[in-house]
Amino acid sequence: MVNEKPLYKMKEYGTINGVRLSVKSAEILQREFGHVLSLRAIPGNAWEITAFSYVGRIELPDAVFLILPKLPIETVWDWLVWAYDISSLRFYPPVTTLAEMVGDPEWLVKFFVKECRSLCRTGLRTGYQAHTEALEEVRGQLQTTATLRRWMKQEYRFVCEYDEPTHWVRENRLLYAGLRDMVSGRYKDARVGRDIRNLLALFEPQEGKAAAALPVSVRDKLAELARLPLTRLNRHYARAFTWLRLYWRATSVSIGEGGVPYESFVLDMNELFESYIARRLTEELRPHGIAGHAQTRHWLGETGGIRIVPDLILKDRSGREVVLDTKYKLRTAQSENPDVFQMLAYMTARRASAGILLYAAGPERADKIKHTDKTIYRWSLQSEVSDSYEAHEKKLTCIISRIIHQFQKEQLS
Template sequence: MSGEAAAGTVPAQVNLPGEITLREYGDALSVPLDAAIGRSLVASGFLDSAAPDPERPGHWRLRAGSQVGAVRLPGGTVLRISPKTPVGRLFFLLGFSLDPADAWRDSREGTINTGAHDDVLPALAYAVERQIDGALRQGVLQGYRETAESALVVRGRLREAEQIRRHFGRTPPVEIVYDAYTADTAENRILRAAVERLLRLPSVPGPVRRRLAHQRIRLADAAPLVRGQELPLWQPSRLNSRYQPALRLAEAVLRGTSPEHRTGPLALDGFLLDMNQLFEDFVTVALREALKEHGLTARLQDVHTLDLGGQVRMKPDLVVYGADGRTPVAVVDAKYKTEKSHRSHGYPNADLYQALAYATVLGLREAHLVYAAGRLPERATDVRGTGGLRLLQHSLDLTSEPAALLRTFRTLSARLAGLTD
């Protein structure tokens, strides 16, 4: 291959398909692909595997892992990864993880409206646009923001140090600082950035794209965010309550996995959701909410150490503490495993070893593992030589109705609270 091809040009002899569709943890697919693009996919790491097809020159075998969504490859090809979980249910998991209050109260199919779209990125773009439209229905939120500038007249407060440093002994301009009532707030900046992010992505339907462009115009007074910088901070309040659902979803868009930031020989642009992380977030948030009914505190990703020297760190997904807030009473780890792998191999032994370490360090008689494993029965493992330590493996069927899913967590929370066996 020439140096130019390695640098990013797609050779004319490679006939790239317009679209490549993979399924989460599905079978590998052999597709015509330029070697530079293939190497970029390997470097990006969002596929389970990507390698040249030994039986078909000019083809690569691609297999998706836990990340779902769409990516635009150089040359215009769109790589789409569809989830095993129905899109409507996937967005219920996402909406609950972002803000469990509404979903926990009435178990609606989704606090996030995805319209009739059955693919991740179109559904996401539709949902964000609808949420932003609802947030702006009463007008663009304005607020006070401290502004510093050079001016010909004094307004607000004089910045004495800056005035002396920059204009010592001179008449205006003067260095001033004042509170400006403006639409250039953290909330509007985040919404505008999410809109602009989605407008750059592939697979956004035309009608949704046009509505997103309209929302960008409505948010034009908010300054654009600089790529790579941290998102501006905002605080939930009565004044921005109508913005909050849109803000949480917008932040999920901006903080989600973005292949454009990964290293590799070529730039890739797209948006992906990691089902591993989404499942873990959903399980831990749902259990945390359910445990409140029992007066227990649950902490997510609480750091503990395996060794006495404190060198080996471990972070269980969720540790439940008693009424004093200090004594561990239960530990839970969420494992997003495909139902197919469980049917052929059963629950993985390595997960049991991990759960055993958690229970041992925390001084517990039980540890719990929760899997996205369909309808597999609960399994209990009594550990030899421990005087009765038990490891319990539970399965969660993500195709169940939301109300049924939440009932499962109420049952499990009662078990963690020691109210049932």
């Protein structure tokens, strides 16, 4: 009987003591997941492990770590829906517990596979691939110089350049790369692996040069995905790309002893909170004539030497602006000054008179800055991190109303 690996459960920013790891596992954890968990050696040949602002599951050769969010599952699920524009999740959540959601990416893979199957049914996008070949008869464009060289060697064939239809276009290459990454996963539902293998056969290029045309690292894959514009010709790929982007951003594979792969799944809650707020406010404020511009670059120095990137710039039709920056943390007195100085830099660069620091939780306040027309508002999405989904929605509705009032030149409360 195979021994089960020890399972260590913890929450965001939580700490557990007395963890025993092999040298190999400790190296993997420090090298590949140092941004997720910190390790500190303690007496007794053990480790003290502290989680940062990530949730998910990390599998090592001799241990499994499950990091749970402090938020209710409905709230985290809603953030995922908005951040990645996955409308189908609003009506059919495939998981029922936080541990199930962050512990295994199988639900994510299932949604991706479903979209790929739908694309195959409706028809994959095709393009043309250039070929240069020596033929018995002319096809396409004759390459005169190359043909004469052959004839001088008494090789009486025509060197032609022609285009052939192919489905090995950028969109399908990326989906194929995702399927290749997913096929080695271990799934509770045996149908998942079978469906992935069947899809791989459908996406496999006839030319047999798939591996050479695929990006290798996750960073390269995400960059290739970001460079691919959505047009009327490939817009039906959008949902599959959304699932693929989430999969590549959240999953990683560690190779343990004997070449055995261990798949992990982690979500950056800072990034998730930022993306959720940006998309949600942009959608909710648009009907009121207020546009949202997320992660745009600006410069504080006159010569462009100091680059700043606020999370969200809100602007109405008259050009008035409010700068908003998200902070996925509990607002405390210790964290106030750095956050305020950061917001002052944003507001100075944008010449904005109002700035909002939006925290995940904590008390609220507003401060008018001396000798300026600037006011910084420190608001929170929740009173406590563990507030219910209903309380979260109620508070967000209130924040949206405050922003609208600001643009209507009403006093913020």
